[in-house]
Amino acid sequence: MxxxxxxxxxxxxxxxxxxxxxxxxxxxxxxxxCAAHMRSLLDKQEHxxxxxxxxxxxxxxxxxxxxxxxxxxxRVTVFHMDEYIGLHEQAPQRFGQFLKExxxxxxxxxxxxxxxxxxIPEEESRRYGELVAEAKIDIVCMGIGENGHIAFNDPPVxxxxxxxxxxxxxxxxxxxxxxxxxxxxxSIELVPSHALTLTIPALMSGKRLFCMVPGxxxxxxxxxxxRDDISTSCPSTILRKHGxxxxxxxxxxxxxxxx
Numbered sequence: 001m002x003x004x005x006x007x008x009x010x011x012x013x014x015x016x017x018x019x020x021x022x023x024x025x026x027x028x029x030x031x032x033x034c035a036a037h038m039r040s041l042l043d044k045q046e047h048x049x050x051x052x053x054x055x056x057x058x059x060x061x062x063x064x065x066x067x068x069x070x071x072x073x074x075r076v077t078v079f080h081m082d083e084y085i086g087l088h089e090q091a092p093q094r095f096g097q098f099l100k101e102x103x104x105x106x107x108x109x110x111x112x113x114x115x116x117x118x119x120i121p122e123e124e125s126r127r128y129g130e131l132v133a134e135a136k137i138d139i140v141c142m143g144i145g146e147n148g149h150i151a152f153n154d155p156p157v158x159x160x161x162x163x164x165x166x167x168x169x170x171x172x173x174x175x176x177x178x179x180x181x182x183x184x185x186x187s188i189e190l191v192p193s194h195a196l197t198l199t200i201p202a203l204m205s206g207k208r209l210f211c212m213v214p215g216x217x218x219x220x221x222x223x224x225x226x227r228d229d230i231s232t233s234c235p236s237t238i239l240r241k242h243g244x245x246x247x248x249x250x251x252x253x254x255x256x257x258x259x
Contacts, residue, residue, distance in 0.1 A: 023214035027060020054095035129165030140206035148234035
């Protein structure tokens with residue numbers, strides 16, 4: 001099944017923006033585009049290295065990738081971009097577990113690198129950051145939070161020039177409430193207060209970025225991403241400086257006419 005065309009297609013600075021009728025069309029279009037780019041890379045190079053976000057906003061995108069049966073995942077190395085500190089290893093809210101269930105255990109990548117947040121945070125940040133940094137990242141598949149965060153780089157801790165590739169962060173209240181809004185936790189008190197996250201320079205190092213942001217709860221974040229000044233008060237604004245990033249959003253998040 002082909003993807004439906006975008007209803008809006010625009011450029012904001014260097015950021016390509018495609019708006020779809022709904023989240024299903026958004027996810028399918030992004031997934032097909034990502035699969036096509038993976039095929040192109042695998043035709044030219046031996047291995048592909050990818051970073052994935054783990055959130056309900058990614059579900060339709062991940063489902064589409066899983067459905068592309070001709071992709072040679074044995075030549076793909078995968079990472080994820082953040083993980084809670086303090087949840088037990090099999091907790092369904094763990095991002096590594098989320099991606100294992102929805103993607104990794106279905107497509108069987110050649111190498112899967114999971115964040116071990118039960119390790120000493122400083123040591124795990126160094127270990128995982130070194131793994132990510134040891135070679136170029138070809139593709140980053142990501143979203144944007146209600147507070148404009150990318151990964152867990154919330155406004156209070158976001159740094160466009162962060163010297164590290166991974167760090168420990170304290171999650172702000174808007175970020176923690178989003179986890180409740182997404183149905184991942186029953187109340188904000190159950191959401192961990194700290195996490196490990198790849199930093200903004202680590203994410204921006206990816207050669208190609210696919211950013212999927214559906215739903216009315218993301219309307220303010222999409223508006224700020226596209227229209228605010230580029231600053232850490234809305235970390236996702238930095239995507240407008242990336243040379244090859246596409247924002248896939250839907251009418252509910254983009255709004256009528258100009259967001």
